[in-house]
Amino acid sequence: MIHWSKVRTIAVFEFLATVKRTGYLVTTFGMPLFIAAYAAVVTIPAYYAEKRDRALTVFGVVDIARVIDLRGDTPAPESSNVPDEIKQTLKATGQAKAISQALARSTIVYRPFSRESEARTALAAQRIRGYFVLPHDYLQIGAVDMYTSDTFSFARGESRSGLSALLRERLVAGRADAALAARIITPLKDIRRFSVTRAGEVKDAGESATIARIATPISFTVLFLMSVLMTSGYLLQGTATEKENKVVEVLLASANPDEILAGKLAGLGGAGLLQIGVWMTMMLVTGVGVVPMLVAANVEIPWLALAIALPLFIVAFLFFGSLMLGTGSLGSNIREAQQLAMVWSLTAALPMMLLSVTLREPHGTVARVLTWLPFTSGSIVMMRASMEPDWLAWWEIAGPLCVLIASTWIAIRLGARLFRVGLLSTGARPSFREVIRQARLAG
Amino acid sequence: MILGFEQITKSYGSTVALRGVTFDVPGGEIFGLLGPNGAGKSTLIRILMDIIRPDSGMVRVFGEPRRRQHLDRLGYLPEERGLYTRLSVLDVLTYFGALKSLSRAEARRRALEWLERVELAQVATWKVDRLSKGMSQKVQIAGVLMCDPELCILDEPTTGLDPVNVRLVQDLLIERRRSGRSTILSTHQMNQVEALCDRVAMIDRGRLVVYGTVAEVRRRYSLPEVRVHARGSLPQIPLVESAVREADDVWRLRLADGNEPARVLGSLVVAGAVIDRFEPLLAPMEDIFLRVVREGQS
Numbered sequence: 001m002i003h004w005s006k007v008r009t010i011a012v013f014e015f016l017a018t019v020k021r022t023g024y025l026v027t028t029f030g031m032p033l034f035i036a037a038y039a040a041v042v043t044i045p046a047y048y049a050e051k052r053d054r055a056l057t058v059f060g061v062v063d064i065a066r067v068i069d070l071r072g073d074t075p076a077p078e079s080s081n082v083p084d085e086i087k088q089t090l091k092a093t094g095q096a097k098a099i100s101q102a103l104a105r106s107t108i109v110y111r112p113f114s115r116e117s118e119a120r121t122a123l124a125a126q127r128i129r130g131y132f133v134l135p136h137d138y139l140q141i142g143a144v145d146m147y148t149s150d151t152f153s154f155a156r157g158e159s160r161s162g163l164s165a166l167l168r169e170r171l172v173a174g175r176a177d178a179a180l181a182a183r184i185i186t187p188l189k190d191i192r193r194f195s196v197t198r199a200g201e202v203k204d205a206g207e208s209a210t211i212a213r214i215a216t217p218i219s220f221t222v223l224f225l226m227s228v229l230m231t232s233g234y235l236l237q238g239t240a241t242e243k244e245n246k247v248v249e250v251l252l253a254s255a256n257p258d259e260i261l262a263g264k265l266a267g268l269g270g271a272g273l274l275q276i277g278v279w280m281t282m283m284l285v286t287g288v289g290v291v292p293m294l295v296a297a298n299v300e301i302p303w304l305a306l307a308i309a310l311p312l313f314i315v316a317f318l319f320f321g322s323l324m325l326g327t328g329s330l331g332s333n334i335r336e337a338q339q340l341a342m343v344w345s346l347t348a349a350l351p352m353m354l355l356s357v358t359l360r361e362p363h364g365t366v367a368r369v370l371t372w373l374p375f376t377s378g379s380i381v382m383m384r385a386s387m388e389p390d391w392l393a394w395w396e397i398a399g400p401l402c403v404l405i406a407s408t409w410i411a412i413r414l415g416a417r418l419f420r421v422g423l424l425s426t427g428a429r430p431s432f433r434e435v436i437r438q439a440r441l442a443g
Numbered sequence: 444m445i446l447g448f449e450q451i452t453k454s455y456g457s458t459v460a461l462r463g464v465t466f467d468v469p470g471g472e473i474f475g476l477l478g479p480n481g482a483g484k485s486t487l488i489r490i491l492m493d494i495i496r497p498d499s500g501m502v503r504v505f506g507e508p509r510r511r512q513h514l515d516r517l518g519y520l521p522e523e524r525g526l527y528t529r530l531s532v533l534d535v536l537t538y539f540g541a542l543k544s545l546s547r548a549e550a551r552r553r554a555l556e557w558l559e560r561v562e563l564a565q566v567a568t569w570k571v572d573r574l575s576k577g578m579s580q581k582v583q584i585a586g587v588l589m590c591d592p593e594l595c596i597l598d599e600p601t602t603g604l605d606p607v608n609v610r611l612v613q614d615l616l617i618e619r620r621r622s623g624r625s626t627i628l629s630t631h632q633m634n635q636v637e638a639l640c641d642r643v644a645m646i647d648r649g650r651l652v653v654y655g656t657v658a659e660v661r662r663r664y665s666l667p668e669v670r671v672h673a674r675g676s677l678p679q680i681p682l683v684e685s686a687v688r689e690a691d692d693v694w695r696l697r698l699a700d701g702n703e704p705a706r707v708l709g710s711l712v713v714a715g716a717v718i719d720r721f722e723p724l725l726a727p728m729e730d731i732f733l734r735v736v737r738e739g740q741s
Contacts, residue, residue, distance in 0.1 A: 001511070009541045017530060246525030250586075252494045253519035254542035256511055420494075 002262065006255040010263025011270065018234055018271040028275045032282045057155045060119040060131030061110045061163070065138035068170050070112035076162025077169055108155060108162045123147060129155055132163055199390065214359065216302050217383035220309055221351050223276060224378060227317060228348045231272030232324040232341055235264060239325065239422075240334040257420040261412060265321045273317075305385040308397060315401070316378035319408040320348050326415030329422030351379035362387035371400050374407035444506070445470035445594055445625045446491070451500035453486055460486040462649040463500070468594075468627060468642070473620050475640035475657070476629040477728075479736050483649045484629050485522060488596050492519050504594070515544045518592030522599050522629075524583055528572040532558070535571060536586050543590040550589075557585035561611065577604055584612060588619070595619070598629045613639060633728035645732070647739040653731070661725040664734065667698040669707060672720035680710045695724070 018024055061070055111128065113119040119131035130148035138144065144163075148156060165185070172181040194202050242248050251260055324341040331337030351358070351370070358367045362384050370376040371384065377400040384392045446468040453461040461483045468474045478484045489495045491502055493511060502509040505516065526535050533554055540550025558564050561581040566574060574582065584600055597616075601609045616626055616639060628640060636643060636657065643660055645653035653660055671677065671694045677686065684699045698707055704723040711718060726734075 003511075005544065006542065009538070013538050013541075017527070021529070241527075245528055246521075246523045247527060249489075249492075249494060249521035249523060250519070250539065251542070253492045253517070253521070254514055254539070256493070 002258050003255070006259045007263045007266065010255065010260060011267035014238065014264050014267030015270050018238075018268055019274065024271065024275070028278050032279055056109055057107050057159070058109050058111050058128045059155075059159045059163070060113045060122060060128045062113050062116045062119050062131060062133045064136050065134040067134060067138060068110075068167060070110055073109045073111050074166070076108040076110065076159075077165045108159050110163065110166065120147065123149060130159065132159075214386070216305050216309075216386040217379065218355070220305075220313070220382045221355075221379040223280075224313060224316065225348055225352065227269075227272050227276055227313075228320045228324070229345055230275065231269050231317075231321060232328070232345065233338075234268040234272060235321065235325045236328040236331075236337040236341060237334060238264060238268060239329045239419075240331070240337055243329075243332075252420070257416040258412065261322060261325060261416045261419050264325065265318060265412075269317060269321055302386040302389065304389045304392075305382050308385060308401075309382060311401065312378045312381060312404070315404045315408050316374075319374055319404060319411050320344055322408065322411040322415035326411075326418035326422070329419045331422070347375045351376050351383070358383050359387070363391040368396075371396055372403060374400075374404045377401075377404050444468065445504070446627075447503040448487065448491075449501045449503065451487065451490060451497050451502070453483075453490065453495070453497045459649050461490075461497070461646075464646065464649070464651050466644045466651055466654050468625065468644075470625050471620065471623045472641040473616055473626045473628055473639050475636040475643035476627055476646070477631075477633075477636065477643055477653070477732060478646035479732075482646045484646055485598065487646065488519070488521075488598060488627075488629065491596065492517065515590075516593045518543075518587040518590055518595035520583060520587045520595075520597045520600055526571045526574075526579060526583065526586075529570065531568050531570055532563075532574070532582055533567040536582070536589065539586045540590060543592075545590065553589040554585070557589040558582070560615070561585045577608060580604060581608060581612075584615070588615060591624070594625045594627070596627045596629070599631070600628070601630070601632065601635065609635075633732055636728050643728075645735060647736060652735050652739065657728070658725075660731060661728065664731040665724060665726040667700075667702070668724040669696050669698065669704050670694070670720075670722050670724055671696060671711070671716075671718060673711075674717040674719065678711065678714035678716055680707070680714055682707045682710050692719070 058073070061068060063070065113122070113131065116131075116133055119128070119133075122128045123131060126149070130146060133145040133147070135143065135145070146156075146160070168185045169181075172184050175181075176184065196202055242251065255263070324344045327344065328337035328341035331340050354366065354370065354376075357364075358370070358380060361367060367380055367384060370380040381392075381397060381400050385397065444467040448464050448466055451461050451464045452459075464483070464487060476484050476487070486495070490497050491504075491509070493509065493514065504513045526532075527538075530538075533551065536554035536558070537547060537550045540553055541547055543550075545553065555564070555567060558567050561584065563578060563581055563585070566578060566582070571579065571582075580600075580603060584597070587595060587597070601612050604612065613635070616628070619626055620641075628635070630636060640657050642656050643653065644651060655663070670689070672692055673694065674692060677694050679686075682699055682702045683696045685697045687695045687697075689695055696707065698704065704721075708718070708721050711721075
């Protein structure tokens, strides 16, 4: 029988002891700052490089084939790979200025040169960034020579695609009417996508909607994996410290292993979740602009997945936490404990490893089987509830949740028995047979 | 009886740690649990505290089969002991108190009170890793006694303490006895057993080999001898089998079979002996310990 007051006492103690630690505070609040600083270190030089490239960049064109017919400096035609749907979404959220900056008309300008030697002289004198030579047999073989300086520039790729667009424009000009010319230049200007549900209902299947549907289960899985890995670190560290400090017997003389295990899971799990909560809050605060974007894009929120996320998260977390703590406590030091618990870390990462399969066929055989395994059910049910909720029967949510709850109960019992054996074993790690024997007696 | 072990057996693999150990501990006493290293004392204590389970046998506490609920009424200072080194002394003691179902406020109040009692009030806010070994030990003793357990098990509580602090701890145990609390003292310091314990049980190789009050046990293992300090010569009486002169006025007398020291004293006085001091010779606990262990080995 578990005394919940003792579980609460242990949980509060473990939680407070952990969150007051300097290492915890530094990691919790320092990590986002570190990432921000790191991003700044990486971004600032890139920003200046980009800014430099945004200045008018001149490329020469030596048109021996006489297909482009440049008369003076000619800017590259507008070209963008961003779908119209995304552009509209961004515009609707008041991000038009940002888009216009991001998708600004190309700064590449093409300057005609009658001879290659002139272009080469201009490049050597750094008056131009590079030049293209369209040979006389260009129309037959499509080969173009490109000459640049020996330094790296972001503008090179852009200059190639700009020249390509310019060539398409000039090649069809006068040979086809405007509409046909436009389709030849951009045959897939935009693709509107729809999906048909089981009930025959047509739904938006555009990029934004797909991104939201995929992002939810992936975020869940990543967050879950992070929580399990980080909290297991605290759990194993705490247990190793107790063995090292020899307070184990004092604890066991006051509370049973189930209470200690449950208290530790709750306390240290809470500390781990708080850490993730702080990080998520910081991310949300900095990325609050995403919300109107989602609303404007008519993104269908996967409510079912969001509703079951928290219970699935908690139960799956307790399941892995008990197994990791029980197994890890058999180690005679923190290194051994982590090695022993690693098998569960890898198992928790299984849904990530199978992501390509389950994303392709969220209701295929693999996904259906994984739904019922307690090691994978949390992430897989989330995935299926996000991707095509209509294909997911209610019992495919309730059933796996019941399996997970039952497995968690068994895991806590098993974890507690291993925990008792592990806590009392000092020095060498007990043999497998001894662990089994002691665990049986502990029951 | 506050505690009873009934046919407790426990093995670790092929090693038998306890073989059918049975004895009772009456309430309100200081009870000595004795035995050489590896005899099975710690295993027995761990079974009592439900830290490990026996292969067979039963533990009765407070007159009923031991249950987890009894843990709040038991105190335990293990031999392998320590504290959370990164926390303050007060926080650790408050936690230990809360684990014994005291409210946080009450645990904190008692922690401060007991730190005072063990003369360590000044270390309440110190981190544990600042404490000396002796200080740490006294803090741990305070941590156990502050919950005022009805039955307290102390495994070598005074090892490493200086004589002043040994006396301090002994006084605390005597005070517990005075207030009707029971204490099981596991120790190798036989002088402490003689000074403090009312009753002892000795375990050797997993078996109970000695049990009884300290006085009974000492008498049981003593030779029938008395030491007499007398002025002048000592008259010969038939109740005495032999007499050895240890010093000018000191004799050691071996009594003839079945004769009580009181009768011998009476006979000597009647025979005209001028006696300054008369003491039955009781075997010291240390000698008994050594003798029992040697007998076990042979």
